[in-house]
Amino acid sequence: MFIHCQNTGDASGSALRDRSHIENMLEVATEPSTEVSGAIKKLLNIYHKAIKPMEDAFKYNELRQHEVTDGEITSKPMVLFLGPWSVGKSSMINYLLGLHGTSQELYTGAEPTTSEYTVIMHGDKFRTIEGIVMAADSSRSFSPLEKFGQGFLERFVGIEMSHKLLERVTFVDTPGIIENRKQQERGYPYNEVCQWFIDRADLIFLVFDPTKLDVGGELEMLFRQMKGRESQIRLILNKADSLSTQDLMRVYGALFWSMAPLINVTEPPRVYVSSFWPFDYAVDTSRDLFMKEEISLLEDLNQVIENQIENKIAFIRQHAIRVRIHALLVDRYLQTYHEKLGWFGDPHEVFQDIVNDPDKYYIFKSILAKTNVSKFDLPDKEAYQDFFGVNPVSHFKQLSQLCGWSGGCLLEKIERAISHELPSLLSGVGKNSDPPAPAKCEERPKNRWRRQ
Structure with missing residues (x-):
């Protein structure tokens, strides 16, 4: 959710970028694979026959508080958007889905606008679903969220729309991190809710912008909660074309310096630098770099979608x-x-x-x-x-x-x-997976999920 810093005029008057690479990279036109649905049925059968009886006999869910539901096993890959307020999380979802200028566009603005956990998912038609209805529907993967109480369910909403990309993936937009706000002021256990979504996310986009790089208590707690999930985290430096190249290098270094101690892994975190919204990049900025970064991020996202069943089995x-x-x-x-x-x-x-x-x-x-x-x-x-x-x-x-x-x-x-x-x-x-495509001249990125 953001108002672009670089443009002084009305953003709606700016030229829109071509989105065809998003449609192509994420294979939006591809029909869902029957192989995946068949494997999911077998996975459900193994779970109910061999794992669930042991869970029930020894009351495992009361120890871990992580109940696996049928809806969770059959659900699409989940992409979770986290980060400070007004860094562009909602705008990025609008951009990926091509919602800008439509009646289905997520609301964005310079002030903290998303106070709810918003799940954007596929449906036959556009509709909004209240959190209490989402949690009561056992066919979905969100029924365990009832345990967080009415205060949370009032801040939980689902949006269904008929969109080809949403047939392959589900997006979750979250309230922005506000470091000077105490958890109890939110009216629900914020960290516990975040943990629930982190545990189930296939990919976590942690979004920042050049003006919000400070690390406070709430962000530190989030990183502690993501311990063990480092391979799913992608850092995004958004609104990159609001800076000159020299300033961008300084901000990138500052972000890396702030985040590296919090992600306690040998390999440094991957940081994507671009401006993820539908308008054209600002003039005299690193347009080629931003587009390459965007394509790399789309490849990452597509790999998670392609590896849906492997991730579920694991x-x-x-x-x-x-x-x-x-x-x-x-x-x-x-x-x-x-x-x-x-x-x-x-x-x-x-x-x-x-x-x-x-x-x-x-x-x-x-x-x-x-x-x-x-x-x-x-x-x-x-x-x-x-x-x-x-x-x-x-x-x-x-x-x-x-x-x-x-x-x-x-x-x-x-x-x-x-x-x-x-x-x-x-x-x-x-x-049974599809045969590899013919080799091209350029080197393809290594798939960090698929077993080599």
Whole structure:
């Protein structure tokens, strides 16, 4: 959302840029693949047969608070727009969808204009959907958002429109970061809501402009929440044609200097420099550079769309690994409890001692002794104090008891899904993918998602 700094006249009188490269790069005219829909059905079947029963048996969702719904598995790739207020997030969405000058255009302005989380998605016709309706629809992926309360749902809105690009991707516009505002003044748990969207985003565009490069507490918290998702983050320096080339180099350096310490990875973050709105670049600016940067960003976006099913399978497999580890830990707590509980011991005191000091009973070390469990996948020990505080030990059975005559054991099912079924589905998608296009003279960028 922004008023362009460079132009002194009415922006609506400026020449519009040609958008044909966007249509071509994002393959807007391409029909959705039947291969993807088939793989999604198989993925749903694996989830319900092998993973969901283990989730339910050990109440995993009460530990992680990340419930995987059918809508989340079948949903399109999600692109999340974050950044300070009025840096151009809404204008960038308008530009990508070609909404400028239409009745469907997202409102933009120099003041903080987006106070809602706005989901722009495909539908048969243009309509606006209230947040409470979005959350109540179990066929969508947003039903878990009900837990954030009425205060959030009043600031959550969906926009449906018939658009070819939205058949392949969903955009989420977010309220701008305002560093001098306390979280409670927003009326809902801002950081928790951001975490929910960050966890589900396939690509995160973190947008800045030359006037808003300061790093405050709210932005630092966002970066902490994105820890582990660095490969999905793309930094965007927007409104780049409002600066001279010399000033642009200084601002780019300042942005890089501010952001690098917050993204704790060996490889520096990718920063795209351009002006993402429909009007022509300002005169005497680096037009060729801006267009190359824009095309690179579109290639990034298209790779995420192309790799939709691979990303979904990887996400569900990672989720299954966490569910399995949780089940193994709860099983170990139960086993230790039954071993230590004597004839005259107080059951509550015995179990409380185990939960408060799991290291004394080698709870976590015994799980790490299993060759296919990584210490980096283990949850925090403190989380189980809260977990067992609301879920008494009597509510659970040990894994050895969760077996049926015909269905097999829950542990065997989830291990088979992790080790064989999901990797097999992933390799099957790779084999059925379209053949590579004929080689061209120029070098193509390396696809950072697809397995090389």
